[in-house]
Amino acid sequence: MTLKVILIAANLDPEDVGEALLAFHWASQIEKWADVTLLTQHRRGQSDLQKFLPNTKVISWPAWQLPAKYERLDAGLKPGYVKFWLKVRRWLKEAVKLGEEIDIIHQLTPFGLRYPPASIKTNIPYICGPKGGSLPTPKGFAAECGSDSFASKFRVLDNLLFNISPIHRMTFQNLDVLLGIDSGVKDRLGTIKLRNFEVMLEHGVEEADIVARKVEHSKELTLIHVGRGVRTKGLRDLVRAMSLLKDRPWIKLISIGFGPEVDICQSLAKSLSVEQNIAFLGRVAHKVVLDTYSYADVFTFPSFREPSGGVLFEALSKGLPVITCNLGGPGEIVNDDCGIRLNAENPDQLAEDLAVAIISLDEDRDRLMGLSTGAIQRMNDIGLWSKKMAWLKNLYEDRHDKASRTIYS
Incomplete structure (x- = not known):
C-alpha cells in the first residue's frame, strides 16, 4: 500500500542553503515511496518547486517576509510563520471535513523547537520533526556571548514559552509522534506531555x-x-x-x-x-x-x-x-x-x-x-538516507495501522 502523506514545510528550496535545502532533501526522499502532497510557501524570486519534486503535488502560498536588509532577523525569528501556521491549519481542517484520504501528516519545518506545529485534533497521525534547538548557553560562557545576534537572544524565552503558552501546549500534545534531533529535546519542552517521542537526526548522506x-x-x-x-x-x-x-x-x-x-x-x-x-x-x-x-x-x-x-x-x-x-x-x-x-x-x-x-x-x-x-x-x-527512510516508512506504517485499529475497533 502506498501511503498518502501530507508534508508540511514552512521553507523548502533546493536552491537555498540550511533548513530550506534540508527540507527539500527530506521531501525528495519521501516522494520516492509515498503519495505526497506538500504544503509550503514560496519566497521572493524562488523557482517553481514542482519541477524539482515531480512526484509531489505542491500547494504553495506566498511567504510573508521582512525587507531584504533584515534577512538574518527574518531567518532567526520567522515572523511569517504565524500566517503560514494559520493557513496550514485551515487547509487541514477543510481537508478532513471533506473526507480527503490522508494516511499521515508530517510537518518537517521549522526545525526549531520554539515554533509550534500546525497540528489539529484528528484521528490522522500527525508527526512533527526532526525538531531541536532551544539549547541554553552554559552559564560559564554567558559573559562571552554578548555578541550573539538579536534573534538568538530570544532563546532565553523558549523555556517560558513551553511552560506558559497554551498554543505550544495544545499543538505539541496533539502530535502522535515528535521526532527530536537529540534526546534532550523532550526535557526542554518542560511540562508539555508528549504521546510518543523518537530521536531522529535531520541530516543525511548518500x-x-x-x-x-x-x-x-x-x-x-x-x-x-x-x-x-x-x-x-x-x-x-x-x-x-x-x-x-x-x-x-x-x-x-x-x-x-x-x-x-x-x-x-x-x-x-x-x-x-x-x-x-x-x-x-x-x-x-x-x-x-x-x-x-x-x-x-x-x-x-x-x-x-x-x-x-x-x-x-x-x-x-x-x-x-x-x-x-x-x-x-x-x-x-x-x-x-x-x-x-x-x-x-x-x-x-x-x-x-x-x-x-x-x-x-x-x-x-x-x-x-x-x-x-x-x-x-x-x-x-x-547517516544514510536509505536507512533513515526505511526507518521513517516503518514509523509511518506503524502509526497508520494503530490509528486504523483505533478507529475501527
Missing part, C-alpha cells in the same frame, strides 16, 4: 558521499574547524587550546568561516603568539571545504550550543575523527568510536580539555586511525 580516507603517516597533525563566525561555534576555545600546544608546533589549525567572531579570534591568535600555527581561510567555496577535509586529520568542532550538526555529517563522511562538545546534535551524532566528546562548563575548562584531547590523538596515531574507521562506520549506521 552512500556515494561516504569516502574512507587514506591515512598517511606524518608527524604533522592538521585540525580543521568549519562554522559561522559566532561565539557558540567554539573557535575562540580552539585558539586558546592552540596556545597550550606551543611545544607541539607540528599541530596546525585551519579555520573556515566568516563573521565577527573570526576577527576576534585572529586578534586573539596574535595576542597569544599562535597566529603562525592557525590559517584563517574565511569564506570559501564548498569544494574548498571538501578538499580541506581530505588532508586534515581531525575535525575540531567544540560548539557548545549546537542544535544540529550538518558539518559533522560532512566531516565524518570523509573519515575525519571529531572532537566536539557533548551537547545537542553533536552529542547525539558523535560516539566513542568516531570521536571525543567534551563537557562545556567554562572557556578555561574547555580550552584545557581540547588541548588534552588533541594531545591524546597526537600521541596515539593508531587510535586516530581507529576513530577514522569508526567515522565511516558511524555514517553507515546513522
